Amino acid sequence: MEVKSLRILVLGGDGYLGWPTALHLSRRGHEVSVVDNFTRRHYDHEMGVDSLVPIVSLQQRVRRWEEVSGLHIEMYVGDLTDADFVDRTLRACVPEAIVHFAEQRSAPYSMIDRRHAVYTQVNNVVGNLNLLYAIAEQDPSIHLVKLGTMGEYGTPNIDIEEGFIEVTHKGRTDVLPYPKQPGSFYHLSKVHDSHNIMFACRIWGLRSTDLNQGIVYGQQTEETALHPDLATRFDYDAVFGTVLNRFCVQAVVGHPLTVYGEGGQTRGMLDIRDTLACVELAATNPPEPGEYRVFNQFTESFSVNQMAEMVAEAHSGPVRIEHLDPPRVELQQHYYRAAHTKLLDLGLVPHLLEPSTIRSLLEVVERHRDRVDLQAVLPTVRWSATSSSLPTAKGLAEQVR
Amino acid sequence: MEVKSLRILVLGGDGYLGWPTALHLSRRGHEVSVVDNFTRRHYDHEMGVDSLVPIVSLQQRVRRWEEVSGLHIEMYVGDLTDADFVDRTLRACVPEAIVHFAEQRSAPYSMIDRRHAVYTQVNNVVGNLNLLYAIAEQDPSIHLVKLGTMGEYGTPNIDIEEGFIEVTHKGRTDVLPYPKQPGSFYHLSKVHDSHNIMFACRIWGLRSTDLNQGIVYGQQTEETALHPDLATRFDYDAVFGTVLNRFCVQAVVGHPLTVYGEGGQTRGMLDIRDTLACVELAATNPPEPGEYRVFNQFTESFSVNQMAEMVAEAHSGPVRIEHLDPPRVELQQHYYRAAHTKLLDLGLVPHLLEPSTIRSLLEVVERHRDRVDLQAVLPTVRWSATSSSLPTAKGLAEQVR
Numbered sequence: 032m033e034v035k036s037l038r039i040l041v042l043g044g045d046g047y048l049g050w051p052t053a054l055h056l057s058r059r060g061h062e063v064s065v066v067d068n069f070t071r072r073h074y075d076h077e078m079g080v081d082s083l084v085p086i087v088s089l090q091q092r093v094r095r096w097e098e099v100s101g102l103h104i105e106m107y108v109g110d111l112t113d114a115d116f117v118d119r120t121l122r123a124c125v126p127e128a129i130v131h132f133a134e135q136r137s138a139p140y141s142m143i144d145r146r147h148a149v150y151t152q153v154n155n156v157v158g159n160l161n162l163l164y165a166i167a168e169q170d171p172s173i174h175l176v177k178l179g180t181m182g183e184y185g186t187p188n189i190d191i192e193e194g195f196i197e198v199t200h201k202g203r204t205d206v207l208p209y210p211k212q213p214g215s216f217y218h219l220s221k222v223h224d225s226h227n228i229m230f231a232c233r234i235w236g237l238r239s240t241d242l243n244q245g246i247v248y249g250q251q252t253e254e255t256a257l258h259p260d261l262a263t264r265f266d267y268d269a270v271f272g273t274v275l276n277r278f279c280v281q282a283v284v285g286h287p288l289t290v291y292g293e294g295g296q297t298r299g300m301l302d303i304r305d306t307l308a309c310v311e312l313a314a315t316n317p318p319e320p321g322e323y324r325v326f327n328q329f330t331e332s333f334s335v336n337q338m339a340e341m342v343a344e345a346h347s348g349p350v351r352i353e354h355l356d357p358p359r360v361e362l363q364q365h366y367y368r369a370a371h372t373k374l375l376d377l378g379l380v381p382h383l384l385e386p387s388t389i390r391s392l393l394e395v396v397e398r399h400r401d402r403v404d405l406q407a408v409l410p411t412v413r414w415s416a417t418s419s420s421l422p423t424a425k426g427l428a429e430q431v432r
Numbered sequence: 433m434e435v436k437s438l439r440i441l442v443l444g445g446d447g448y449l450g451w452p453t454a455l456h457l458s459r460r461g462h463e464v465s466v467v468d469n470f471t472r473r474h475y476d477h478e479m480g481v482d483s484l485v486p487i488v489s490l491q492q493r494v495r496r497w498e499e500v501s502g503l504h505i506e507m508y509v510g511d512l513t514d515a516d517f518v519d520r521t522l523r524a525c526v527p528e529a530i531v532h533f534a535e536q537r538s539a540p541y542s543m544i545d546r547r548h549a550v551y552t553q554v555n556n557v558v559g560n561l562n563l564l565y566a567i568a569e570q571d572p573s574i575h576l577v578k579l580g581t582m583g584e585y586g587t588p589n590i591d592i593e594e595g596f597i598e599v600t601h602k603g604r605t606d607v608l609p610y611p612k613q614p615g616s617f618y619h620l621s622k623v624h625d626s627h628n629i630m631f632a633c634r635i636w637g638l639r640s641t642d643l644n645q646g647i648v649y650g651q652q653t654e655e656t657a658l659h660p661d662l663a664t665r666f667d668y669d670a671v672f673g674t675v676l677n678r679f680c681v682q683a684v685v686g687h688p689l690t691v692y693g694e695g696g697q698t699r700g701m702l703d704i705r706d707t708l709a710c711v712e713l714a715a716t717n718p719p720e721p722g723e724y725r726v727f728n729q730f731t732e733s734f735s736v737n738q739m740a741e742m743v744a745e746a747h748s749g750p751v752r753i754e755h756l757d758p759p760r761v762e763l764q765q766h767y768y769r770a771a772h773t774k775l776l777d778l779g780l781v782p783h784l785l786e787p788s789t790i791r792s793l794l795e796v797v798e799r800h801r802d803r804v805d806l807q808a809v810l811p812t813v814r815w816s817a818t819s820s821s822l823p824t825a826k827g828l829a830e831q832v833r
Binding site: 114145148149152153156157160161164167168187188189190192196198199200201203204205207208209210211212213214215216219222223226227229230233234235360366414415417418 | 515546549550553554557558561562565568569588589590591593597599600601602604605606608609610611612613614615616617620623624627628630631634635636761767815816818819
């Protein structure tokens with residue numbers, strides 16, 4: 032399918048998803064620029080952890096991409112909480128669409144203590160506000176493709192819809208924003224963003240797509256596979272890693288898969304390659320001026336137990352499953368059914384989670400098993416405590432901010 | 433009725449409502465402390481406006497109250513965004529209930545420009561987060577009585593309920609947070625607070641009452657009437673004043689009452705004396721540990737046109753009503769029906785808005801008519817613009833933060 036080439040600015044273009052998204056959009060013929068302030072790499076230093084797959088600097092990545100593909104990606108280094116930087120970058124880049132990945136995106140990180148909660152909300156909310164103002168002032172037709180999270184909805188006892196729900200109450204009917212019950216100060220920051228964006232679309236006529244994304248798995252994309260220097264992160268630690276990655280690491284090194292609590296927690300998930308496809312579908316099919324729309328960006332739902340069993344089955348060796356005291360305050364058994372048809376309607380063809388997908392993840396881990404730090408895997412942040420000491424960070428977390 | 437005496441900390445105790453609330457709780461037998469950082473007085477300097485009724489310093493007010501009533505009010509001066517100050521104050525005061533008025537509370541102020549929007553959200557959200565952490569760490573049984581606003585709900589086309597709504601959807605039913613459609617970056621900050629508080633109650637077992645207050649009118653209470661030095665503010669300017677005050681000022685000085693747009697905007701309202709009664713009812717009837725409850729704190733609903741007509745009728749001289757280009761982006765005709773039974777169930781006996789109430793407000797204005805600055809009344813902040821220049825502030829607003 033022929034798509035219109037757009038000038039796209041990817042915020043957080045050095046991150047796990049931002050980088051492969053930038054490559055994908057570049058290869059698909061868009062004119063891509065990236066923004067990053069390298070805070071994600073700083074969190075690794077703070078936590079004393081590292082991506083399992085080694086990653087090179089953004090400067091090296093961009094040079095390698097130019098060498099491999101002949102395509103140029105422009106790079107801006109700075110912080111979205113710096114409004115002048117945001118203004119200058121938009122003026123220099125003149126984007127038609129902005130893909131906004133540039134937020135602190137770990138729930139446990141936001142729950143370490145007061146400082147990390149405040150940091151997460153201020154960083155995410157202020158960065159996003161600066162962006163809304165810059166768009167409104169420079170060109171309200173710029174399409175903001177904002178990364179939200181399925182975690183904004185929580186686990187209500189009714190079906191989750193895509194951003195809005197028709198409510199009939201005392202004989203009258205209205206379509207209202209879907210009620211949000213987020214489960215961490217991070218997820219709350221995304222709810223705050225959503226409300227702010229909806230309002231900006233209403234008063235200034237901005238257009239935005241809020242991608243309420245599920246949990247992403249996978250590490251390789253068509254583009255990152257072209258050269259080791261193009262690799263993206265693989266996080267398996269307790270703070271930034273996600274459950275499927277952790278299970279794969281534990282299976283390979285012969286550690287029991289650690290399920291938190293009963294393991295009935297069910298979440299929407301998607302393959303990293305589908306993230307890239309979804310972002311492009313959103314960007315190339317923009318909403319009307321003034322329209323705020325929400326897409327639920329995931330392809331399948333699994334419980335933690337189901338994921339543990341899938342990993343156990345896909346792995347060639349013996350695998351034991353262990354249930355730990357749950358660090359989060361969340362329902363361990365609950366109803367979960369969430370709509371996710373809008374991206375399918377735009378043409379998304381999902382990569383479903385198959386044994387071959389898990390085997391390819393296990394192979395990634397095998398290749399880098401000498402880099403596994405098992406100490407990084409155990410949960411250290413407890414939702415019920417107001418302050419968690421991080422053994423990996425040896426108390427430094429307190430001093431960082 | 434005999435009520436249990438509580439140790440109550442009033443945050444924002446130097447403000448329009450915080451001060452008379454502190455006096456009321458003190459006279460009712462509670463042990464009252466107040467916190468303020470005098471930011472509200474600073475906003476006056478920034479905007480070049482002043483309370484119509486002169487107010488003395490907090491130190492003078494507290495001394496006068498002790499002289500008049502024999503009752504002591506303890507005073508803490510500091511900023512809630514300073515977490516150490518919050519911690520130290522709670523340790524020194526050891527409150528059983530905290531009444532939190534200490535937020536930037538003007539919608540137009542939050543809409544001046546990017547800096548004021550960011551300031552409002554950071555100030556309100558961070559102050560409130562610091563408070564939640566301090567309560568959780570020191571004593572989760574402290575009851576947080578938080579001032580929210582009816583403006584959090586916006587104007588949905590169905591009845592507004594008190595914080596939560598039962599939704600039946602695709603054959604299943606759940607009680608969910610009422611969907612929010614706030615109308616300014618200020619109102620958004622209160623929505624962010626509400627979500628953060630609800631979460632803190634869930635994970636840490638805090639208890640909180642969120643008072644979604646309507647627009648307050650009135651200036652005198654039983655306690656402030658005891659001495660001129662005990663007076664509270666009377667704001668009529670375009671940024672911090674509210675509509676009824678403005679109409680009274682305009683009527684007295686012979687200026688047309690300025691209705692924004694069609695004037696069909698309908699809002700919940702209440703008498704300042706009912707605010708004090710509601711806060712005490714909430715404080716003395718605390719929720720269960722872990723409970724987050726919402727009371728809609730208003731007694732009657734009026735459209736802007738109805739208020740203009742009431743002022744015109746109550747005023748002895750001729751009054752003209754003028755419709756201005758509306759500065760806000762809001763519906764000018766809409767459905768509005770909001771539940772407000774929970775405080776009535778606890779025993780609230782409302783002071784309804786009667787001609788005598790408006791006449792007493794007109795008398796307040798008459799007494800201070802030489803202090804009226806008509807330039808301060810005209811709206812200068814437009815929702816559709818990302819930056820408003822304030823003639824009263826002579827461009828200084830830009831430089832303040």
